[in-house]
Amino acid sequence: MKKTVMLIMALVLTFTLAACGQSSNKGGNASTPPATNNAGNASTEPSGEPTPETKLEGSILATGSSALQPLVDQASKAFMDANSGVTIQVQGGGSGTGLTQVSEGQADIGNSDVYAEEKLDADKAAELVDHQVAVVAMAAVVNPKVNVDTLTKQQLIDIFTGKVTNWKELGGDDQKIVIVNRPASSGTRATFEKYALGTKTDDLQGSIQEDSSGTVRKIIGETPGAIGYLALSYLDDSIKTLAYDGVAANEENVANGTYPVWAYEHMYTKGEPNEVVKAFLDYMLTDEVQDGAVVELGYIPAKNMQVVRDIEGNITKK
């Protein structure tokens, strides 16, 4: 009997430890924006959510993009505080995972950095309904010692296709260029290539590839001559932000359409969402979230955008 108890305890301990190990791995790897405390913010936020007439009940599983995860996570906590009958689970795993799982019905919401049409087959993508909750902009960044402040589109293409390999060719010091790229499947890279370069690029020999924005920033900050790209929420003093064609990468320029390197953050549902999921998606678009968590975490509220862009990249004024 004693042995059985011991055995069970040992098993429980093993699983707990295994779970700990996993979550600590995630902590190191996941691309969560810095200097935010989700739990703290969620609890201190005033829950100005009006009580719905009918009490919502149900559970939602949202999975996918790690870039969008912190926002959905924070919003879900406030939403759950206001609606005690609803449980929302937010998981990372990448845009591809999110789109697959929502398309196969395993998740209720699939978070993605890219349009579903760019990843899924056309017939599968057609079943999904897009909900654009925020905008994320990206900027080219370099090591602080690099003596260049702005790059044109053509110069960026030359760098990322390997035509230019030394900063002196671009007016900087005599220093080899080290490219810190994302994996070819990454949503961040897709956005950067589509809107900053306008072309897909091949991986270059000797370039560094990392998936996590934190690691990318660390490497660029430490490696002489390094260049890469980061979402605006990751910019800080350890790296130098470049202007694109002379336009500074900031929220204002993104909102009025002069700075082109940005993408929508999508939350996909399969078909029209049910009552609970719809309530949560509506909540994501309320001023409370859009002016609160969205701004706090470094995204740009969708309602601030003065331009609209469709999937082909055609920009129209709102």
Next chain:
Amino acid sequence: MAQTTDKKISANNHFAEEWVGRIYTTLCVLVLVTTIVAMVYFVASRGLSTFFKNDVNVLELLTGLKWSPEGQPPAFGALPFIFGSFSTSILAALLAAPLSFCAAVFMIEITPKFGRKYLQPVIELLAGIPSVVYGFIGLSVIVPFFRDVFPGQGVGIAAGALVLSIMILPTMTTVATDALASLPSGLKEGSYALGATRWQTIYRVVLPTTLPSLLTGVVLGLARAFGEALAVQMVIGNAPFIPRSLFESASTLTSAITLSMGNTVSGSAHNNALWSLALILMLMTFVFVFIVRWLEKRSKL
């Protein structure tokens, strides 16, 4: 009379115990076997669909040099990853093997009491450190050091192998220590009786007799290094090319999988190709297991 019924009951009890135990253990084995078979089937079915569904040539995958599954046209050459995996893990094993052998000799032959009581637990502690910690230390300490000292970016096979060698050190040392400790004392005493010094005994008697067990430790370490993903991914650079030097960005099978798996959609050619990489990894692990079994057979004294 009372005594005989007692005996009968206790005999029945033992009989029941026997059967409960038998059924329980059988169930455990069944669960284990089903899990393994299911995993092999799952990985194989996904991994093989690259060849059947996406019409990628097996030879192209194994020997191709260009990896660009999302490119136009897509290319599925995984040789850079295979090369990266083998070179980092073999280099790591080469770095760690002499260290672990010497540590084991020190703990068993030179300071048996102190070594077993204090040193071994400390070395085994290394095994409990999560790999992300190794990766982060590698990225914060080893990579900048290599970048300053050697030409190149610091990331690469050298940094990956160094991080891995520290990670597999405990496995190798533990196996080597156990092997040395299980050596019959008669062999050593015989050697001393013939007038051999301690060094001669270690060098001529202890190490040759325990060599198969020591090699088992090396292969186990190699297998662990081969399968390690996170720490390597953080320090190796992840460019899908065969590097021109030890200090240039390279890639391994595991880092390629972890880097892209979450971003690809299941069923796509890119995703299937990643499963093929996983299949290669799994087959290599089987090879390592067979080598260990073969070595174990030889190490029986």
